[in-house]
Amino acid sequence: MTDRPQPLLARALEAAANAVMIADRDGRIVWVNDAFCRLSGYGRDEVIGRTPGLLKSGKQSPDFYRDLWETIASGRTWQGELVERRRDGSLWTANQVITPLLDESGRVTHFVAIQHDVTAITREREEIQRLAYHDSLTGLPNRASFLESLERGIARAAPDQRLIALLFLDLDDFKPINDALGHAAGDELLVAVAERLRAAVRKTDAVARLGGDEFAVLLTDVEHPDTAGALAGKLVDRIGQPYMLSGRRIEVGVSIGISVYPRDGATVDTLLSHADAAMYAAKARGRRQYRFFDASQAGAPPARSPRGAG
Numbered sequence: 001m002t003d004r005p006q007p008l009l010a011r012a013l014e015a016a017a018n019a020v021m022i023a024d025r026d027g028r029i030v031w032v033n034d035a036f037c038r039l040s041g042y043g044r045d046e047v048i049g050r051t052p053g054l055l056k057s058g059k060q061s062p063d064f065y066r067d068l069w070e071t072i073a074s075g076r077t078w079q080g081e082l083v084e085r086r087r088d089g090s091l092w093t094a095n096q097v098i099t100p101l102l103d104e105s106g107r108v109t110h111f112v113a114i115q116h117d118v119t120a121i122t123r124e125r126e127e128i129q130r131l132a133y134h135d136s137l138t139g140l141p142n143r144a145s146f147l148e149s150l151e152r153g154i155a156r157a158a159p160d161q162r163l164i165a166l167l168f169l170d171l172d173d174f175k176p177i178n179d180a181l182g183h184a185a186g187d188e189l190l191v192a193v194a195e196r197l198r199a200a201v202r203k204t205d206a207v208a209r210l211g212g213d214e215f216a217v218l219l220t221d222v223e224h225p226d227t228a229g230a231l232a233g234k235l236v237d238r239i240g241q242p243y244m245l246s247g248r249r250i251e252v253g254v255s256i257g258i259s260v261y262p263r264d265g266a267t268v269d270t271l272l273s274h275a276d277a278a279m280y281a282a283k284a285r286g287r288r289q290y291r292f293f294d295a296s297q298a299g300a301p302p303a304r305s306p307r308g309a310g
Contacts, residue, residue: 015033018116019115021036030048032044032048039092041086057082072108091119092119093117094115096115099114137191143208143210146208146210157221164219166216167219167257168278169214169279171252188246189250193215193239197235205217205220225260233290239254256289259274260293
């Protein structure tokens, strides 16, 4: 003997691993399964008669919900990803399919929403994205992220030829410290330098670790090149202050090269190359200082030992 279709369907929906919610044509919830209650944290008696608006997280715009409602009210199925809020205030990300149910005349009578919890997948995706564009040691944006920021900065500045400034920073005598105290101490020092960099710049400025002991700062909407010089001077002073790391007093300096758009170049590669050349000039003049790029530095040979030696 087989089960009748309706009781079998009801049991299947109740036992489904995905959250299922049924609402009437006015959007009032008339039924939810156990999976919905587990996912949302709400009991049946708390949601029956209410609208799905109680799950709104504020992460989606009013336009998002208007488009969703217009789609299903017209009898079409809607599918998409949205962030919902549980009863305890925590959020989850759901891939949701909402299917309108029609009567014999084609009139919408109910809506069936099925939610698949993709919170873990979304977090993994965000973490992969973060790792792709951030330095794993310091948490700062990495070289790829910084170059994209510089490219966007140039594109925004180009129409009005507004000034932007690129500061290229390289620590002085980092390699001897790293060799003498070990890589763990070297990493700890790099993290401390990154924290001082973050604290010294404006929220609108982009800070990145380019690799090794090299960092960069991008200043947008600069009124005058002297603004970049003033920041560079402050960074030379801040980074040059002693560090207490694992009970040891450590000192390290920084040399900074500055290139300014559009004066010193109009492309990412040119600005980066010219800031690098200016940094070499700062090293050659005694370190622990900053230099602006000038034409005499272009094509000049390195004025220090190979990269990483400081």
